[in-house]
Amino acid sequence: MIDGDINTEVTENQFREYKKVxxxxxxxxxxxxxxxxASGPVNVLKDVSFQVKQGSFxxxxxxxxxxxxxxxxxxxGLEPPTTGNVMIAGQDLYQLxxxxxxxxxxxxxxxxxxxxxxxxxxxxxxxxxLPLYLSGNDKSTALKAAKxxxxxxxxxxxxxxxxxVLSGGQQQRVSMARALVANPQLILTDEPTGNLDSKxxxxxxxLLQKINHDLKRTVILVTHNIEYLPLSDSQLYILDGELTxxxxxxxxxxxILESLRNQLSQLTQxxxxxxxxx
Amino acid sequence: MSPLRRQxxxxxxxxxxxxxxxxxxxxxxxxxxxxxxFLTMTGIVIGVGAxxxxxxxxxxxxxxxxxxxxxxxxxxxxxVTTPNAENIQLNDTNVNxxxxxxxxxxxxxxxxxxxxxxxxxxxxxxxxYGTDNEYxxxxxxxxxxxxxxxxxxxxxxxxxxxxxxxxxxSSRSAINQKLTVxxxxxxxxxxxxxxxxxxxKIVGVASTGAGAVVYMNSQLLRDAGATxxxxxxxxxxxxxxxxxxxxxxxxxxxxxxxPLDTLNQINTIFTIFTFVVAGFGGIGMVIxxxxxxxxxxxxxxxxxxxxxxxxxxxxxxxxxxxxxxxEALILSITGGLIGIFFAWFLGQLINFILTHxxxxxxxxxxxxxxxxxxxxxxxxxxxxLVVGLIVVFYPARRAAKINPIDALRHE
Numbered sequence: 001m002i003d004g005d006i007n008t009e010v011t012e013n014q015f016r017e018y019k020k021v022x023x024x025x026x027x028x029x030x031x032x033x034x035x036x037x038a039s040g041p042v043n044v045l046k047d048v049s050f051q052v053k054q055g056s057f058x059x060x061x062x063x064x065x066x067x068x069x070x071x072x073x074x075x076x077g078l079e080p081p082t083t084g085n086v087m088i089a090g091q092d093l094y095q096l097x098x099x100x101x102x103x104x105x106x107x108x109x110x111x112x113x114x115x116x117x118x119x120x121x122x123x124x125x126x127x128x129x130l131p132l133y134l135s136g137n138d139k140s141t142a143l144k145a146a147k148x149x150x151x152x153x154x155x156x157x158x159x160x161x162x163x164x165v166l167s168g169g170q171q172q173r174v175s176m177a178r179a180l181v182a183n184p185q186l187i188l189t190d191e192p193t194g195n196l197d198s199k200x201x202x203x204x205x206x207l208l209q210k211i212n213h214d215l216k217r218t219v220i221l222v223t224h225n226i227e228y229l230p231l232s233d234s235q236l237y238i239l240d241g242e243l244t245x246x247x248x249x250x251x252x253x254x255x256i257l258e259s260l261r262n263q264l265s266q267l268t269q270x271x272x273x274x275x276x277x278x
Numbered sequence: 279m280s281p282l283r284r285q286x287x288x289x290x291x292x293x294x295x296x297x298x299x300x301x302x303x304x305x306x307x308x309x310x311x312x313x314x315x316f317l318t319m320t321g322i323v324i325g326v327g328a329x330x331x332x333x334x335x336x337x338x339x340x341x342x343x344x345x346x347x348x349x350x351x352x353x354x355x356x357x358v359t360t361p362n363a364e365n366i367q368l369n370d371t372n373v374n375x376x377x378x379x380x381x382x383x384x385x386x387x388x389x390x391x392x393x394x395x396x397x398x399x400x401x402x403x404x405x406x407y408g409t410d411n412e413y414x415x416x417x418x419x420x421x422x423x424x425x426x427x428x429x430x431x432x433x434x435x436x437x438x439x440x441x442x443x444x445x446x447x448s449s450r451s452a453i454n455q456k457l458t459v460x461x462x463x464x465x466x467x468x469x470x471x472x473x474x475x476x477x478x479k480i481v482g483v484a485s486t487g488a489g490a491v492v493y494m495n496s497q498l499l500r501d502a503g504a505t506x507x508x509x510x511x512x513x514x515x516x517x518x519x520x521x522x523x524x525x526x527x528x529x530x531x532x533x534x535x536x537p538l539d540t541l542n543q544i545n546t547i548f549t550i551f552t553f554v555v556a557g558f559g560g561i562g563m564v565i566x567x568x569x570x571x572x573x574x575x576x577x578x579x580x581x582x583x584x585x586x587x588x589x590x591x592x593x594x595x596x597x598x599x600x601x602x603x604x605e606a607l608i609l610s611i612t613g614g615l616i617g618i619f620f621a622w623f624l625g626q627l628i629n630f631i632l633t634h635x636x637x638x639x640x641x642x643x644x645x646x647x648x649x650x651x652x653x654x655x656x657x658x659x660x661x662x663l664v665v666g667l668i669v670v671f672y673p674a675r676r677a678a679k680i681n682p683i684d685a686l687r688h689e
Contacts (some may be wrong), residue, residue: 102589105592111591117584117587118587119303136295
């Protein structure tokens with residue numbers, strides 16, 4: 001399909017049909033991602049396969065450098081894998097050209113990043129409406145939907161503010177509103193609480209749970225925070241690019257625990273050294 | 279916080295971002311860096327303004343020179359003379375042949391010979407034109423008093439130089455005054471065949487060149503035996519026919535001249551002049567282009583993460599390109615229009631001042647030393663459009679190639 005002929009109705013209808021026959025929203029098969037850097041090839045994702053059910057709250061958990069963000073980028077259609085397939089709502093993501101993939105992403109996924117990114121010349125309401133602008137909606141429809149979305153995260157009173165003047169927690173809530181505005185089936189969040197204090201972090205996690213429970217959206221949360229694991233109904237543990245699926249109530253894989261212990265021990269040592277130097 | 283609720287109806291998705299929304303974002307992007315946008319636009323205003331100002335000077339001067347040199351002469355008119363009266367005579371036979379040439383609409387002839395004017399007790403040398411009203415009309419004489427043509431057989435039209443020569447300071451008081459014209463009819467070899475003396479009445483005064491001239495009815499000279507015309511004026515049906523007609527007349531051995539010759543020479547000189555002044559203005563334009571390129575490149579660098587964000591939210595490469603193209607075109611076209619306006623305003627101001635001083639010094643009419651023509655405005659608008667597109671080509675191409683993951687890390 002050429003650029004000018006994007007038919008978004010196909011995406012919606014495709015999704016509706018897909019929902020009737022299966023409860024699997026994401027089906028990842030034999031995913032390998034190798035980065036070629038100066039020192040040689042680095043295998044970041046090693047034959048990763050998993051499925052995510054419709055309406056589930058899935059956590060991708062792993063220590064820093066384990067490949068979580070790369071997996072998230074591959075899932076969101078931003079980082080083509082070296083080999084393997086990513087099927088989302090029945091669509092092989094990387095069979096689409098970059099423009100169609102961007103459009104598919106805009107209509108099926110809502111993405112929340114750890115950092116807050118904004119179009120600085122636009123106010124909060126316009127920033128939230130932007131995904132709808134980009135998918136061809138008119139201004140009034142987009143702004144109306146953006147208002148509803150801001151209400152859902154309790155940020156409607158900040159509509160006319162510049163996003164950059166808001167606090168970190170407020171900005172993350174507006175990001176959440178922006179991710180919800182196009183009514184996507186899948187919400188992908190990459191360490192959304194990473195830059196927040198515990199109070200604001202909890203508020204964001206509560207919001208994600210509500211999005212999952214009340215709006216019946218499939219949520220994938222990428223995190224290295226162990227506290228959030230009990231909130232999910234499906235866990236994907238990742239370590240050195242290898243993925244292990246977990247179930248609620250099951251113990252964490254021993255190698256992940258070992259890795260966490262090592263990181264904790266390194267942090268403790270660094271803290272001691274800092275104290276000595278002071 | 280309000281309770282979460284499922285949105286009743288998903289917004290209907292259409293194909294691509296609407297143009298007015300994209301241009302609105304482009305305007306907001308430009309306004310978010312007001313000082314930078316203002317300075318860049320000022321550069322464009324100066325660059326475009328300089329080009330328009332200087333070219334409008336060239337156009338204005340071209341018009342002034344054309345007006346001064348050609349006056350109200352028609353460029354479709356051809357003057358025919360004989361290069362050698364002894365061998366090739368400009369007589370009725372040849373005039374008839376000229377009349378037969380295709381696309382010739384009018385032919386008017388004049389006997390031209392040296393003569394003397396006797397007025398009261400003075401005697402002055404003059405050039406005598408024995409002609410008719412058609413010839414006088416085609417000569418585009420500038421009348422200052424009296425009739426604009428010869429109605430009676432003994433009517434005469436004189437020029438202001440002749441009046442000065444015979445001591446008449448007022449053109450109006452010369453009307454209806456009597457004078458005597460003496461001239462000689464000569465054969466082609468130059469020998470005098472008959473002397474002619476006619477008493478004439480001045481019916482009109484024209485302001486022509488430096489020499490004294492009197493126009494009298496050709497019938498008087500024809501009756502006296504004149505056969506050789508000094509000049510024939512030929513009018514072509516259209517300007518495009520002039521060259522062909524001239525070739526055919528020259529084929530009869532006659533010599534032709536046309537205001538088109540002068541016009542072409544003036545056009546050549548002013549084309550060169552226009553290019554030279556446009557070149558000077560172009561220096562300002564080049565500086566403005568560099569400033570604009572710099573602004574767009576810096577803006578792109580500053581907004582790399584914004585572009586990454588837009589791609590993650592569903593923007594296509596062409597949307598990103600179009601956003602930057604809009605920004606560039608808004609800058610260049612707005613700057614261009616303001617530049618054109620300033621150049622026009624300054625030109626009009628100078629025209630007004632020049633006209634004011636000229637009128638104070640006795641010159642009638644207005645002076646248009648600067649002339650902003652619709653063609654110039656259209657050309658400059660097209661130029662600013664093209665410049666905008668050229669300047670944005672590299673930044674837009676670069677923006678479309680941005681990897682969204684790298685872009686989001688860029689801050």
